[in-house]
Every structure is written in C-alpha cells, then in structure tokens.
Amino acid sequence: MASWYAIRARGTGAEVAIYDEIGAYGVSAKGFLAELGALPEGTPVDLRLNSPGGSVFDAVAIHNALKRHEGTITVWIDGIAASAASYIAMAGDEIVMPENAFLMIHDPAGLVMGTAEDMRAMAEALDKVKGSLVSGYAAKSGRSAEEVSALMAAETWFGAADAVAQGFADRLIEPVRIAAAFDIGRFRNAPPVLVEAIEAEPEPDDESDGTNTEATDDADQVEDAEDEQAAASEAPQPPAETLPPSGAPPDPAAIRAQAIGHARAVVDLCRLAGHPQMAGRFLEQNASLDEVRAALLAAKAEAEPEIAPHHPQPGRSSAARPWGEIVARTFKLKG
Known part of the structure; x- marks a missing residue:
C-alpha cells in the first residue's frame, strides 16, 4: 500500500513530509516511528x-514520538493541517x-459495530483520546483545557494569522500555492475560501508531455516556504510515495469509496455468518475478503455441533404451526 509520509536525510538534518491522509488507507504509524527512531x-x-x-x-503515537525526539522539530504547514494532522503539528518547537x-x-471520531458494551468502550476510548488531544493543544497554545475543548467541539478552523494569535502557531511567512486534492466536504465548517481554492485546483492533464504538474506545483509551493529557512539548500518536493506509478495524484474520493465498500462487504459477510462482532477485528487487521471468508468458515466449523442420529435435526417440527395460522388466530381481519 502507498505510504503517506516520507523521511529523508538532508545535510545535518532530516525532512519529514506528510502530504496525505494519515494512516487511514496506507501503512500504519509503525513504519513511521521506526524510520523516525532510526535518525541519529x-x-x-x-x-x-x-x-x-x-x-x-x-497521530497521537506520531506526536508523542516527535516530542521524545532530542532534536529540534520545526513544523511547516504547507497548506492544510486539519484534524489529526493539526495534533501532529503541536509537537513542533x-x-x-x-x-x-x-x-x-x-x-x-470513531466507528464501531457490536453490542452496547462495545459502543460504551469506544465512547470511553474517544473520551480518553480527546483528553490527550486537549492537553497537547493547550500546552502549545497556552489556552485553558476548557477553552480548547470548546474549540474542538465546535470544529474550529484557524487561518494562519488567527492560529498565531491564538497560540497554535508561532510564525507567518509569505503565502504559497495550496496544491491539495483533499475532499474536505466531510468537515462541516471548512472555510469557503479554502473550499474554493481546492475546487479551483485544475485537474491533471492526461495528455501532457509526461511532466508531473502536481509535483511541479508542490515544488514551487515548498520553494516559497524554504526562502524563510537560512540553512535550506534545495526545495523539497512532496513524497513520491504518495503518487501512484502513473504519476497522477491519488483520488481521495475513490480511495474512500473503495475502503467503505470493503468495510460494508466485511460487515455483510460477518452478519451472514452470524458473527457480526468479528467485523471490527477484521477491519482493524485490514483483512482481505478471502481472509474474512476463511476465518468465518473456520469459526463456523469450530462452533458447529457433530450431528448424530439421536440428535434433533434442524428445521421446523411437524407440530409447529405456520405463521399464517398464528396471525389469523391472533388478529381478526375487518371487512
């Protein structure tokens, strides 16, 4: 699966680039933490x-790993740092x-399927996660936990100037071109100016001369930001790992639709097999449909009793009354 990050050594330092959705449809944070930990x-x-x-x-795991890192962390928000990405940003010095x-x-937010206990467990987990997020945002901004909690509940978007004024960022630089194919329709309060900027981004030309215009645009964007760094020697580009072999940028809507379709298929298989509680585990493990079917068949084989001649066989007994007769006896039709 494609990686949503890249870590590169650059002279006396290192560059970490996250230009995609974090972990959702790519590798987990485990690989990220391993590469970060390998830095001197x-x-x-x-x-x-x-x-x-x-x-x-x-994001919480990445934030904590960055905070443990002995070197100075400088965060450059090259366009959008929303949701989990904004919490990673808070690790910056x-x-x-x-x-x-x-x-x-x-x-x-989280997704869970199962019993009432499963729902309560997820709610408790989300409460604990929010507590951790509130602490990180409050520590960086200097605002109280109550203020931060209210801002989170309202889904608050900060422009760069507001972020600096509120303590969530430290320094402004010149504007850059926002080149992102993200679907921000899932956010209820996305600023209209951001929506317009993303919608106005031209689609890649399939009949181009082979030049990766997306990478070129992002290089220009990064170049502007790098002017503010005295030690910068070259302008980095977004990680190549986020682009498929064709060179076209990934379509988040298509990826999300594929993931949702896969999740629905897993849930349906588990329901048909009589084990709906297993769906969550399969989704966490990113199991394929073939793996799900095999696991469900194995579970059925383990649970299925051995049939012996003296055991009652499945099916309706001869003494059972059909539902139509029961309904007719219970309710008298009018007219």
Whole structure:
C-alpha cells in the first residue's frame, strides 16, 4: 500500500513530509516511528504538513514520538493541517504557517459495530483520546483545557494569522500555492475560501508531455516556504510515495469509496455468518475478503455441533404451526 509520509536525510538534518491522509488507507504509524527512531539523536527535523488528518490513534503515537525526539522539530504547514494532522503539528518547537494556510481542530471520531458494551468502550476510548488531544493543544497554545475543548467541539478552523494569535502557531511567512486534492466536504465548517481554492485546483492533464504538474506545483509551493529557512539548500518536493506509478495524484474520493465498500462487504459477510462482532477485528487487521471468508468458515466449523442420529435435526417440527395460522388466530381481519 502507498505510504503517506516520507523521511529523508538532508545535510545535518532530516525532512519529514506528510502530504496525505494519515494512516487511514496506507501503512500504519509503525513504519513511521521506526524510520523516525532510526535518525541519529539530536537530528534537527523539518516536518512538512499538508494533510486533512486521518487516524487519530496514529497521530497521537506520531506526536508523542516527535516530542521524545532530542532534536529540534520545526513544523511547516504547507497548506492544510486539519484534524489529526493539526495534533501532529503541536509537537513542533516552532510552527510556521504561510499566510494562506489553515489549521483545524475538532473532537475525535470513531466507528464501531457490536453490542452496547462495545459502543460504551469506544465512547470511553474517544473520551480518553480527546483528553490527550486537549492537553497537547493547550500546552502549545497556552489556552485553558476548557477553552480548547470548546474549540474542538465546535470544529474550529484557524487561518494562519488567527492560529498565531491564538497560540497554535508561532510564525507567518509569505503565502504559497495550496496544491491539495483533499475532499474536505466531510468537515462541516471548512472555510469557503479554502473550499474554493481546492475546487479551483485544475485537474491533471492526461495528455501532457509526461511532466508531473502536481509535483511541479508542490515544488514551487515548498520553494516559497524554504526562502524563510537560512540553512535550506534545495526545495523539497512532496513524497513520491504518495503518487501512484502513473504519476497522477491519488483520488481521495475513490480511495474512500473503495475502503467503505470493503468495510460494508466485511460487515455483510460477518452478519451472514452470524458473527457480526468479528467485523471490527477484521477491519482493524485490514483483512482481505478471502481472509474474512476463511476465518468465518473456520469459526463456523469450530462452533458447529457433530450431528448424530439421536440428535434433533434442524428445521421446523411437524407440530409447529405456520405463521399464517398464528396471525389469523391472533388478529381478526375487518371487512
């Protein structure tokens, strides 16, 4: 699966670029943490963000790993740092935003299927996660936990100037071109100017001369931001791992539709097999449909009793009354 991040060594430091949804449809944070941990102690890190968010659990793990890193962390928000991505940004010793960039915070959300106990367990987990997020946002901004909690509940979007004024960022730089194919329709309070900027982004030309215009645009964007860094020697581009072999940018809507379709198929298989409680585990493991079918068949084989001649056989007994007769006896039809 495609990676949503890239970590590169650059001179005396390292660059970490997250230009996609975090963990949701790619590798988990485990690979990210392994690569980050492989950096020499004290390595300065430039973290570049342009992400609508993703897995909050992965984001918390990444945030904590960055906070443990001995080197200086400078976060550059190259367009959008929304949802889980904004929490990762809070790990920065300095957060730099172009004047036309955005940062968004909101309450964590989750998906669960199962019993009332399963629902309560998820609610408790989300409450704990929110507590962790509130602490991170409050520590960076200097605002009280109550203020931060209210801002999260309202799904608050900050322009760069507002983010600096509210303490969620430290420094403004010149505007850059926002080149992102993110679907932000899922957010209820997305600023109209951001929606218009993303909708106005031209579609890639299938009949081009082979030049990756998306990568070129992002290189221009990063170049503007790099002017603010005295030690910058070259302008980085978004991680190549986020692009499919064709060179066209991934379509988040298509990826999301595929993931939702897969999830529905897993849930339907589990329901048909009489084990709806197993769907959540299969989705967490990112199991294929063939793996789901095999596991359900194995579970059925283990639970199925051995049939012996003296055991009552399945099916309606001869003494059972059909439903039509029961309904007719219970209700008298009028007219």
